[in-house]
Amino acid sequence: MGKEVQTLLMFGVIVLITLGITFWASRRNKTTTDFYAAGRQISGVQNGIAVAGDYMSAASFLGIAGLIAFNGFDGFMYSVGWLVAYLTVLLIIAEPLRNTGKFTMADVLAFRLRHKSVRTVAAISTLIVTLVYMLAQMIGAGSLIHLLIPQINLNLAIIAVGLLMVVYVIFGGMLATTWVQIVKAVLLMGGTILLSILVLGHYGFSLTAFFDDIFKLTGKYCAVGVLEKGATLCPNGAEPIVKHYTQPGLLYHGVYGPLDLISLGLALILGTAGLPHILMRFYTVPDAKSARTSVVWATVLIGTFYILTTFLGFGAATLVGKANIGTNNNLSAPLLAQAVGGTVFLAFIAAVAFATILAVVAGLTIAGASAFAHDIWLNVVKNGKEDEREQVLVAKITVGVIGVLAIILAVGLSNLNVAFLVGLAFAIAASANVPSIILSLFWRRFNTNAMIWSMITGLVSSVLLIILSSSIMGIDPPGTASTAAHLIQAKAIFPLTNPGIVSIPLSFIVAIVISLVSTEKSAQDTYDETNVRANLGINSEVAEAADIVGTPGVSVGD
Amino acid sequence: MSEVVSAGDGSQATRPTAQTPPGQLANVNWSAIEGDKDFQELIREKRNFIIPATIFFLVYYFGFLVIVGYFPSLVDVNVIGSINLAYLFALSQFVMAWVIVYLYVRRAGLFDRLAAALVAKVKKGAR
Numbered sequence: 001m002g003k004e005v006q007t008l009l010m011f012g013v014i015v016l017i018t019l020g021i022t023f024w025a026s027r028r029n030k031t032t033t034d035f036y037a038a039g040r041q042i043s044g045v046q047n048g049i050a051v052a053g054d055y056m057s058a059a060s061f062l063g064i065a066g067l068i069a070f071n072g073f074d075g076f077m078y079s080v081g082w083l084v085a086y087l088t089v090l091l092i093i094a095e096p097l098r099n100t101g102k103f104t105m106a107d108v109l110a111f112r113l114r115h116k117s118v119r120t121v122a123a124i125s126t127l128i129v130t131l132v133y134m135l136a137q138m139i140g141a142g143s144l145i146h147l148l149i150p151q152i153n154l155n156l157a158i159i160a161v162g163l164l165m166v167v168y169v170i171f172g173g174m175l176a177t178t179w180v181q182i183v184k185a186v187l188l189m190g191g192t193i194l195l196s197i198l199v200l201g202h203y204g205f206s207l208t209a210f211f212d213d214i215f216k217l218t219g220k221y222c223a224v225g226v227l228e229k230g231a232t233l234c235p236n237g238a239e240p241i242v243k244h245y246t247q248p249g250l251l252y253h254g255v256y257g258p259l260d261l262i263s264l265g266l267a268l269i270l271g272t273a274g275l276p277h278i279l280m281r282f283y284t285v286p287d288a289k290s291a292r293t294s295v296v297w298a299t300v301l302i303g304t305f306y307i308l309t310t311f312l313g314f315g316a317a318t319l320v321g322k323a324n325i326g327t328n329n330n331l332s333a334p335l336l337a338q339a340v341g342g343t344v345f346l347a348f349i350a351a352v353a354f355a356t357i358l359a360v361v362a363g364l365t366i367a368g369a370s371a372f373a374h375d376i377w378l379n380v381v382k383n384g385k386e387d388e389r390e391q392v393l394v395a396k397i398t399v400g401v402i403g404v405l406a407i408i409l410a411v412g413l414s415n416l417n418v419a420f421l422v423g424l425a426f427a428i429a430a431s432a433n434v435p436s437i438i439l440s441l442f443w444r445r446f447n448t449n450a451m452i453w454s455m456i457t458g459l460v461s462s463v464l465l466i467i468l469s470s471s472i473m474g475i476d477p478p479g480t481a482s483t484a485a486h487l488i489q490a491k492a493i494f495p496l497t498n499p500g501i502v503s504i505p506l507s508f509i510v511a512i513v514i515s516l517v518s519t520e521k522s523a524q525d526t527y528d529e530t531n532v533r534a535n536l537g538i539n540s541e542v543a544e545a546a547d548i549v550g551t552p553g554v555s556v557g558d
Numbered sequence: 559m560s561e562v563v564s565a566g567d568g569s570q571a572t573r574p575t576a577q578t579p580p581g582q583l584a585n586v587n588w589s590a591i592e593g594d595k596d597f598q599e600l601i602r603e604k605r606n607f608i609i610p611a612t613i614f615f616l617v618y619y620f621g622f623l624v625i626v627g628y629f630p631s632l633v634d635v636n637v638i639g640s641i642n643l644a645y646l647f648a649l650s651q652f653v654m655a656w657v658i659v660y661l662y663v664r665r666a667g668l669f670d671r672l673a674a675a676l677v678a679k680v681k682k683g684a685r
Contacts, residue, residue: 076645080619080651084615084619084651087612087615091608091612208640209639215640246636247630247634247644248633248634249630252626258623258626261623261626289670299655300656303652303655303656528588528591531592532586532597533588535601535673536600536676536677538677539582
């Protein structure tokens with residue numbers, strides 16, 4: 001049986017399992033609370049696993065392994081930042097969010113700043129972050145499927161992923177999305193642990209032997225300029241600097257490298273707390289205490305996973321080798337699986353990556369749908385006049401629209417770099433959403449104008465700086481493939497690849513200055529209520545009765 | 559089934575049924591609760607943990623980035639075989655995060671007790 005057939009069969013199994021979950025969930029999907037928040041009946045532990053699942057996206061699984069395989073220690077910096085980010089979520093965001101909101105990020109903001117423009121701006125920001133993140137996953141999925149099964153072309157793969165995600169969400173809502181996420185998180189952890197054991201086994205379970213082998217690998221870079229492929233000398237004639245794979249500096253070096261690293265760190269640790277699909281997860285649990293439990297479990301799983309990226313990334317570097325991985329470093333983990341476990345294991349790991357992408361895009365779709373149907377349609381267009389059946393219908397139509405839009409954009413922009421898109425999503429989330437969430441929860445003076453302008457500033461500055469950075473701008477040598485070429489052929493104006501260090505403080509400053517110079521009495525008056533509700537959970541949204549929504553084989557309790 | 563059921567330990571204040579709307583309190587004097595000394599004590603207790611913990615993790619994390627970025631030679635020291643200080647420093651970030659999570663959850667028990675007592679007081683007053 002060929003490699004392609006095995007992979008295809010594994011993919012088929014994943015699709016069957018997830019469709020089964022969707023069918024089961026579809027009969028328990030009646031109200032808006034069911035659709036957006038799984039009836040708030042997901043337990044803290046289950047939600048913790050689902051949060052971990054939402055977070056360990058294709059970008060982490062395939063992306064980090066590739067970054068470490070190609071850049072050594074510096075690639076591991078992503079792993080560190082992505083875990084530490086959960087401290088922001090745990091200490092500052094999760095519990096107040098659960099206590100004051102209903103379905104969306106805008107709920108928390110509009111609570112004090114009762115203004116339609118607040119919901120509109122917050123919903124637009126949510127939709128942009130969601131769509132950018134979704135594009136990254138879908139393009140990643142498409143190229144993964146295409147590379148593993150060359151008979152399926154890229155566009156067909158993207159369309160298939162898009163259609164599956166629409167089916168999951170329309171029929172299964174948040175309940176199906178959550179269980180698909182849980183199943184995937186378990187598969188991903190299992191696959192990663194197995195892969196790590198196989199890598200360590202290759203070194204006789206000796207960590208030092210493994211690291212000795214990593215140490216032997218080296219990478220080169222130039223103090224000034226970029227080392228061209230195949231060149232032995234730097235553009236200025238100097239010898240390139242050689243570093244071992246265990247040494248820092250292969251990715252972040254030169255004048256701006258360290259600052260870029262810090263900028264990345266800032267976007268990572270704040271961005272997580274502004275990702276709509278992660279925030280939305282905290283509405284699926286019965287209360288703030290379960291939201292806390294979710295973060296604890298998520299931290300344990302995510303931390304373990306990111307430590308294991310050591311074996312995924314460095315293992316791919318030592319056992320497969322950079323030269324054998326080729327130009328697409330996203331394939332590092334699947335190729336490592338093939339090297340240590342044969343084609344069946346390759347098919348399994350590829351299927352896990354596929355499941356990861358399906359689950360994450362489903363979560364993103366729900367977050368996007370809630371931003372339109374709950375924030376814009378219900379609270380802006382319909383003035384908050386609730387009609388359950390109409391609401392669910394509008395949400396489902398939105399899912400369809402988002403699905404079609406995502407497919408069209410992903411097919412049209414399939415040349416874009418996946419890591420770049422994820423970085424963009426994190427930067428926008430950190431710059432546009434997080435300052436407003438934090439200030440509305442903790443600062444009495446914060447007002448509507450401050451929120452609107454801070455969000456717009458964060459959104460525009462992060463997008464603009466990325467466009468001006470070397471991710472988009474750069475002069476390519478003649479003969480560069482169009483898929484790898486920079487979109488704008490000119491020298492980059494902004495020296496960093498991560499805009500966070502500029503755009504995040506800028507957004508905070510705008511918010512603080514406007515709050516100080518303008519006064520909004522109603523926003524100050526409602527702060528008492530926000531503060532009391534956020535801390536005590538009085539009048540927070542409560543779970544629906546257990547007989548409406550259940551969880552498979554698990555009793556629902558506190 | 560009653561509309562509002564208070565659990566034994568008070569941690570689960572309200573539990574709605576399928577037929578009745580959730581047990582939400584009406585006409586709550588939010589400013590009065592905000593000004594209550596018990597509420598202020600809860601806020602103080604939370605701040606006493608959250609602010610130092612946040613400052614600590616930010617300093618520890620960004621300190622790591624600054625050292626790795628600007629002074630890599632400080633951590634470019636092999637400790638056990640080829641395992642160097644930079645990697646151990648990176649691993650210590652995971653340990654740091656887990657320790658803060660553990661400490662927070664332990665302390666949150668106190669926050670929950672203070673909040674539950676206050677909610678009980680509010681409910682009594684609202685009746």
